Amino acid sequence: MAEPVVGTVGEICKQAGSYICGNCGHYKYYDEGDEFEACPMCGEEDMEWELET
Ligand SMILES: [Zn+2]
Secondary structure (H helix, E strand, C coil): CCCCEEECCCCCCCEEEEEEECCCCCEEECCCCCCCCCCCCCCCCCEEEEEEC
């Protein structure tokens, strides 16, 4: 089983794709090399972005 690809705020994205806010479910596209940010929808910083597969 593949582990989910996740990123925390301030980390650099290593795999481009649509990520889902672990707090509110908002989708945001991150490119490789982008820095994960606080969710623009709910403003949460203390969560993980999870790659949609
Ligand atoms: Zn959110």
